[in-house]
Amino acid sequence: MRHSGPVIPEEAARVPADLLVQAVEGMLRPMFVLDEQWRFRYVNPAGAQVLERTVAELVGRDIWVEFPEAIGGPFERLYREVRRTGGSGSTEAWFGPLRRWFRADAFLTGAGLVVTYDDVTEQRRVAEERAAAVDAREEAAAAAAASAYEAELAGRHLMLLGDINLAMTSTYDTDEAVQRFAELVVPQLADWCIVSVVDPDGTRRDVGRAHRDAAMVPHMHRYADLRVATNDATAPVPAMLRNPRPVVIPRLTDEIVRSMVLVEEAREALAPLAPSAVAGFPLVARGEVIGGFTLVNGADRGPHTEAELRTAEIASRRAALALDNARLVAAQQQVAERLQLSLLSPPVQPDTLELAVRYRPATQGIAIGGDWYDAFLQPDGDTVLVIGDVMGHDIDAAAAMGQVKTLVRGIGYDRVDAPAELLRRVDHAVVGLDVPAMATALVARVEVGVDTDGRPARRLRWATAGHPDPLLLLEDGTVLDLTAPVGPPVGIGWLGPRTDELCPLPDGSTLLLFTDGLFERRRMLLDEGRDLLRDLVGRSAGLPLDALCTRLLAEMLGPDVEDDVAVLAVRVHPLGAGRPAAAGPEVLPPALPVP
Secondary structure: OOOOOOOOOHHHHHOOHHHHHHOOOOOOOOEEEEOOOOEEEEEOHHHHHHOOOOHHHHOOOEHHHHOHHHOOOHHHHHHHHHHHHOOEEEEEEEEHHHOEEEEEEEEEEOOEEEEEEEEOHHHHHHHHHHHHHHHHHHHHHHHHHHHHHHHHHHHHHHHHHHHHHHHHHOOOOHHHHHHHHHHHHOOOOOOEEEEEEEOOOOOEEEEEEEEOOHHHHHHHHHHHHHHHHHEOOOOHHHHHHHOOOOEEEOOOOHHHHHHHEOOHHHHHHHHHHOEEEEEEEEEEEOOEEEEEEEEEEEOOOOOOOHHHHHHHHHHHHHHHHHHHHHHHHHHHHHHHHHHHHHHOOOOOEOOOEEEEEEEEOOOOOOOOOOEEEEEEEOOOOOEEEEEEEEOOOOHHHHHHHHHHHHHHHHHHHHOOOOHHHHHHHHHHHHHHOOOOOOEEEEEEEEEEEEOOOOOEEEEEEEEEEEOOOOEEEOOOOOEEEOOOOEEOOEOOOOOOOOOOEEEEOOOOOEEEEEOHHHOOOOOOOHHHHHHHHHHHHHOOOOOOHHHHHHHHHHHHOOOOOOOOEEEEEEEEOOOOOOOOHHHOOOEOOOOOOOO
16 A cells, blocks of 8 residues: 555554654655664655665664664764753764765654754765865964975075185185084084194194183083093094094983093083984095084984084084195195295394384285385394395395395395495396396495594484385484485396485484385385374384384274285394393304404
């Protein structure tokens, strides 16, 4: 018999009329009713369709028999909980047999357990896609942020490498170079850093030091001062100096510290620094280990990252090359300076004349050039003073200077000529012997004569070959320019006259001979530079002679000297009073006693 309405078993006669009204066949939301034995008492057509059954196939059947996959799942738990409590509830879960998501709402009535449910598979799909889209956007944003951070970090590390290269190659002082390195890598690569250098004699020195926390700097210095003598062979620096490979300790425990730092005093110095991670990198150049550096982190920073270690390894190669170049240049400078000093004879120190000399090469290029000073005695006992400047600032200029200086000394000793005649003979000798040089020079001779009262007194006779005029500082601070007719430089074969000038040298006065590098400056007129020098000399009256020379170089020359500088200073002490102790011992050639 075909029913014209909902299929309801006989027990449905006890279902309240209002429930039956609600459960009409045209109800769009799926629904079923379960009796106390978990049998379907009523199923509307929409509910049967969603469950992929007919109403007839479900009514009167046990839900757990028809749908055993639901046993133990969220739907069973919902139904049993609502029946136990007499309340209501809902759940949303995946139902495998139907491959769908369902949302079920259940409440208990007198007619049984009423369950309404919906297929929410599509809604779930849309929600999951929306959530996936949000997650994808968040992941993309996170990835973009990570990429931006990595790009920024890589940029900072590249800039660091460039800064290291620039800072270390702009100085030839190895200690200054490694100090610059330490200050650059902290805090970008580590909390603190110590750089070790190995001197040519094999001595290791920990000279480059930097810490990000100013309060920790004294502790770092205390530990670094003890480190060389107290490190065990297993410590990072000794290990990488023996076997030039990076040493990385991501977690530095107390046991490791005790094994590497054997002396209690050194461990006490290290304790306030609280190291937690260490990375050491050797500095290797031309196959030789010339040093190494240690990067140390505290507990807050933790182990070094792969990016930090990678950058540190690249930095070690660049730093080693720069340090090696600095060492080579320093060695060349030492050779050049020794050569220059060998060409510059120490001045004589006759009777009561006190002489002081200074030579400073240009800082650019090799430390050798064509400036020179000289002071020697002629056979008659007069003191000859020479200051000169061969054109050029290189080894060729120094070699030419040595030849010109030797000619001046030889001719000046062999023939007791006045300065002008000595310059004339030297000029012709330079040309005749084909010495490849042209030089300015000033020759002066300190003579002993008599003053207007007939008493012994000193006087200065001098001539110049294109060289700056000397200055005379009197005891009261007055500064005099000693001018003379300017002859042409030596080395051109000048056939014209050269002229001497003569002036007294009062007791207590100071004569200053110098090359033009002392006062010539770019963007400054020569007269302005000489005025500055004259003013400084006047303010230096009363200084000991050595102190006067030191002050002249310190205040007239900047950090980047553009030209070689030579200075020869003579302090005139009173005749017949004995040589002052402050002037130092008398220095004379042993074969030439002064009468």
